[in-house]
Amino acid sequence: MTNIRSSGFTSKEDLQRHLAELEDEAPAEDPRDERARSEDLDAALREIAWLRKEVMDLREQWTKIEGRTEELPPxxxxxxxxxxxxxxxxxxxxxxxxxxxxxxxxxxxxxxxxxxxxxxxxx
Incomplete structure (x- = not known):
């Protein structure tokens, strides 16, 4: 059975070298600054508030529809x-x-x- 994780490499040294290169290329921290993350958080909170309002509106419409169906004669x-x-x-x-x-x-x-x-x- 082949080791899927090391397939494509001729030796363990090649695999280690490749992993070291990938580690060097990967940034240690998120390149985005704190301000961009804060803006994303604010946008997400606005979206959540809008969705909550939509749910409240839909619940209100649902109760109106339920009230109308109870008034219908059988x-x-x-x-x-x-x-x-x-x-x-x-x-x-x-x-x-x-x-x-x-x-x-x-x-x-x-x-x-x-x-x-x-x-x-x-x-």
């Missing part, structure tokens, strides 16, 4: 997605029926009307 079902799924399945089934019976354009035009009637009855 439509007989607590699962509106079930009604949508039922209507979609009915449309598909009627479409397949029209296709099998070969009713043509008149039958295809009747499918949306029948589905509309079913939707009104489900409300």
């Amino acid at each position: 439509h007989g079902t607590h699962y509106p997605w079930l009604r949508i799924m039922l209507l979609a399945a009915t449309t598909i089934a009627l479409g397949k029926l029209v296709e099998r019976l070969r009713l043509g354009a008149a039958g295809a035009a009747a499918v949306p009307m029948i589905t509309g009637q079913l939707e009104r009855q489900l409300r």
